[in-house]
Amino acid sequence: MDQMANYIWIIPAAPLLGFMINAGVSFFYGADAPAGLKKLSALLSPAVILVSFFIGLGIFLEMLGHGESERAVSQNLYTWIKAGTLEANATLYLDQLSIVFVLIITGVGFLIHLYSTGYMDHDRSMIRYFAYLNLFTFAMLILVMADNILLLFVGWEGVGLCSYLLIGFWFAVPKYASAGMKAFIVNRIGDFGFIIGFFMLFWGVFHYSGTTNIAFDSLKSVVGSLPGWYLTTISLLFFFGATGKSAQIPLYVWLPDAMAGPTPVSALIHAATMVTAGVYMIARMSFIFIATPFTLTVISIVAALTAFVAATIAITQNDIKKVLAYSTVSQLGYMFLAIGSGAFTAGVFHVMTHAFFKALLFLGAGSVILSAHHEQNILLMGGLRKKIPVTFITFFIGTLAIAGIPGLSGFFSKDEILWKVYSTPNEFFPELPLFLWLTGLITAGITSFYMFRLLFLTFFGKFRGDDEEAYEEVHESPLTMTIPLMILAVLSAVSGYIGLPESLGGQNLIHKWLAPVLALKEEPVVNHEMESHLMNLSILVSFAGAFMAYVLYILKPATPGVIAKTFAPIYKLLYGKYFVDEIYEAVIVAPLLKIRLMLNTFDHKIIDAFVNLTAVVTKAISRLHGIFDRVFVDGAVNNVATFTQYQAGIMRNLQNGSMNRYLYYIVGSFIMIYVFIRIL
Amino acid sequence: MNFLFFEGISQNPNSYLILAIIIFCAGIFTVLTRKNIIGILLGIELMLNAGALNFIAFSFFRHESADYSGHVFAIFVIVLAAAEAVVALAILLAVYQQRRSVSTDDISDLKG
Numbered sequence: 001m002d003q004m005a006n007y008i009w010i011i012p013a014a015p016l017l018g019f020m021i022n023a024g025v026s027f028f029y030g031a032d033a034p035a036g037l038k039k040l041s042a043l044l045s046p047a048v049i050l051v052s053f054f055i056g057l058g059i060f061l062e063m064l065g066h067g068e069s070e071r072a073v074s075q076n077l078y079t080w081i082k083a084g085t086l087e088a089n090a091t092l093y094l095d096q097l098s099i100v101f102v103l104i105i106t107g108v109g110f111l112i113h114l115y116s117t118g119y120m121d122h123d124r125s126m127i128r129y130f131a132y133l134n135l136f137t138f139a140m141l142i143l144v145m146a147d148n149i150l151l152l153f154v155g156w157e158g159v160g161l162c163s164y165l166l167i168g169f170w171f172a173v174p175k176y177a178s179a180g181m182k183a184f185i186v187n188r189i190g191d192f193g194f195i196i197g198f199f200m201l202f203w204g205v206f207h208y209s210g211t212t213n214i215a216f217d218s219l220k221s222v223v224g225s226l227p228g229w230y231l232t233t234i235s236l237l238f239f240f241g242a243t244g245k246s247a248q249i250p251l252y253v254w255l256p257d258a259m260a261g262p263t264p265v266s267a268l269i270h271a272a273t274m275v276t277a278g279v280y281m282i283a284r285m286s287f288i289f290i291a292t293p294f295t296l297t298v299i300s301i302v303a304a305l306t307a308f309v310a311a312t313i314a315i316t317q318n319d320i321k322k323v324l325a326y327s328t329v330s331q332l333g334y335m336f337l338a339i340g341s342g343a344f345t346a347g348v349f350h351v352m353t354h355a356f357f358k359a360l361l362f363l364g365a366g367s368v369i370l371s372a373h374h375e376q377n378i379l380l381m382g383g384l385r386k387k388i389p390v391t392f393i394t395f396f397i398g399t400l401a402i403a404g405i406p407g408l409s410g411f412f413s414k415d416e417i418l419w420k421v422y423s424t425p426n427e428f429f430p431e432l433p434l435f436l437w438l439t440g441l442i443t444a445g446i447t448s449f450y451m452f453r454l455l456f457l458t459f460f461g462k463f464r465g466d467d468e469e470a471y472e473e474v475h476e477s478p479l480t481m482t483i484p485l486m487i488l489a490v491l492s493a494v495s496g497y498i499g500l501p502e503s504l505g506g507q508n509l510i511h512k513w514l515a516p517v518l519a520l521k522e523e524p525v526v527n528h529e530m531e532s533h534l535m536n537l538s539i540l541v542s543f544a545g546a547f548m549a550y551v552l553y554i555l556k557p558a559t560p561g562v563i564a565k566t567f568a569p570i571y572k573l574l575y576g577k578y579f580v581d582e583i584y585e586a587v588i589v590a591p592l593l594k595i596r597l598m599l600n601t602f603d604h605k606i607i608d609a610f611v612n613l614t615a616v617v618t619k620a621i622s623r624l625h626g627i628f629d630r631v632f633v634d635g636a637v638n639n640v641a642t643f644t645q646y647q648a649g650i651m652r653n654l655q656n657g658s659m660n661r662y663l664y665y666i667v668g669s670f671i672m673i674y675v676f677i678r679i680l
Numbered sequence: 681m682n683f684l685f686f687e688g689i690s691q692n693p694n695s696y697l698i699l700a701i702i703i704f705c706a707g708i709f710t711v712l713t714r715k716n717i718i719g720i721l722l723g724i725e726l727m728l729n730a731g732a733l734n735f736i737a738f739s740f741f742r743h744e745s746a747d748y749s750g751h752v753f754a755i756f757v758i759v760l761a762a763a764e765a766v767v768a769l770a771i772l773l774a775v776y777q778q779r780r781s782v783s784t785d786d787i788s789d790l791k792g
């Protein structure tokens with residue numbers, strides 16, 4: 001038994017190996033590696049992820065064979081930091097929560113790697129791309145397998161770095177490069193909160209309970225001794241960190257811009273895995289969050305706002321990837337909504353289903369973009385369903401799933417969240433759950449609407465591109481791209497059934513699987529009747545959204561323009577994304593630049609003046625030193641020389657070249673020596 | 681001192697020493713006063729022989745019949761003088777060939 005547990009280390013090591021090989025080749029050859037090596041890289045990179053996936057699967061199967069409390073496995077690799085009594089180990093830890101993430105990361109990650117081999121086939125820097133992608137997978141696995149906060153932070157920063165590298169992958173285009181920087185900087189703002197949070201946690205844990213063990217298991221048992229306000233501050237800071245990585249208000253602005261990267265990257269990092277790191281982190285530390293109802297309330301409100309705001313923006317966007325990006329922000333809002341209600345299992349469930357259908361949608365979008373010769377504007381598409389049937393069908397399934405059409409995965413996870421939101425009472429505002437639920441419900445309708453709008457504009461109606469030739473040239477993507485689409489489509493359709501709610505006669509397996517390792521609120525009163533009513537309502541809303549999209553974009557394609565004109569201010573507000581970027585520009589960036597100018601002036605006027613003054617003073621002192629040198633030091637040296645010369649002038653007279661004289665000296669000297677010796 | 685060979689010579693050591701002094705002083709005088717280098721060399725020879733005479737005299741009057749170290753020294757001095765004369769005359773010839781003169785007045789290039 002448990003043989004697989006000894007091989008945990010392979011899970012992160014395999015992608016790391018892939019990264020090192022790819023990076024080495026990429027470093028050695030630059031952009032223009034031989035075609036053979038590219039083929040090898042395209043073979044190796046998905047393969048290493050597949051290895052990790054199978055090891056993860058093996059461990060998962062072994063876990064299934066154990067009782068609830070014996071499922072966690074860990075492996076200590078080495079002691080990483082040892083400072084006083086503080087000890088941070090590089091320990092890999094897998095329990096019911098992290099194995100779910102490992103399987104999502106490696107499973108979806110493998111499919112996206114596979115897809116990338118087709119998508120990036122013609123890119124010069126394909127090997128560099130795979131190096132980054134493997135490194136990302138490694139960092140993400142470290143993040144979810146970390147045994148303590150510090151190691152988690154390594155992964156946390158690692159995925160941030162890879163995200164930056166991949167968003168700016170085509171760095172020759174300044175816009176893309178700056179999108180990468182924007183993502184990195186915005187993430188750093190969140191990370192700042194996160195760092196402060198865990199410094200406070202270290203200090204608090206040490207101060208109040210005397211322990212310095214920072215492993216999650218140990219923290220779980222000691223956080224109870226921390227005072228409430230302190231814990232609330234920590235959890236708020238952690239949540240702030242999560243808003244950066246998981247794109248919540250106020251730090252979501254980087255995610256839509258992150259679409260500058262290659263589309264598979266958007267699918268893997270900015271939809272399926274990295275952005276859910278915040279959800280994972282909070283779920284991992286659920287024992288802190290559950291103890292701080294204030295933070296949970298804040299999370300709920302922020303999450304509901306994010307979900308709603310992002311969904312409304314998505315209605316008006318015309319870039320296929322932008323729509324999906326805002327949809328991702330909105331869906332992340334749902335996950336945090338679940339967390340805010342203390343329903344961590346529902347949140348993780350939605351992470352999983354979202355990973356499937358959002359990866360599917362992004363990969364589908366990538367396939368569309370590639371087929372349409374790098375056209376991303378959905379207004380210039382249309383009627384593509386006949387040309388690219390596989391992409392269309394899979395994209396359609398993804399749309400159904402995210403829109404919450406019953407029977408597909410999105411419906412179950414979203415409904416679970418909505419039900420938990422509705423049924424969990426709030427200590428501070430008794431009416432809040434109702435508002436949150438209502439917001440969630442409306443957002444679900446909007447989601448359904450904008451997703452079907454996207455679907456209809458892209459695949460139905462007539463082609464609206466420049467000319468017929470372009471339409472004729474649209475072609476289905478290669479198998480390496482369509483196979484992942486098909487697999488993800490199947491998963492998007494069926495993965496919901498592992499969370500089948502009890503009100504529909506299911507077992508809610510994922511809830512039972514995760515519940516032992518998460519701190520959960522007390523189960524709300526079971527009311528299957530009410531749950532069914534709410535479920536019917538949300539089904540109705542989903543279909544209403546889809547129907548509205550059908551009416552507006554298929555039956556009467558002229559109406560959207562009329563509506564946009566009638567409600568011009570609202571349309572402009574939404575189309576301009578609430579002008580959040582502009583507001584940040586005006587409120588934060590511009591003042592910062594002003595301060596920069598002020599500091600510049602300060603530098604020039606004060607610091608430079610000071611430096612110059614120092615220079616002048618130094619020069620004056622040097623001049624004095626110079627005089628001293630010339631008069632005293634040089635004087636002494638020269639006088640010694642002069643004196644020696646003077647002496648020599650006297651002495652040279654002795655040596656006049658006359659041999660007789662020398663002989664006299666010799667004889668005289670002998671006599672003098674004799675006399676001298678005698679006298680003494 | 682009953683050797684037949686030595687009968688008829690002075691048994692007083694002082695007479696030999698006085699002779700040596702006279703020869704030595706003659707040598708010094710010659711060295712100091714001559715301007716001709718050959719003359720100076722002659723003076724040096726005189727001084728060397730005065731020294732050798734002293735060695736013989738002291739050795740002879742030490743009343744130790746088996747010790748001939750003084751005599752050995754005298755022979756060394758003679759050999760030394762011969763060698764010195766060879767070198768000095770060789771230098772002298774070289775100087776003469778170059779300057780056509782053996783006067784010390786003409787050989788004063790080393791003055792400071």
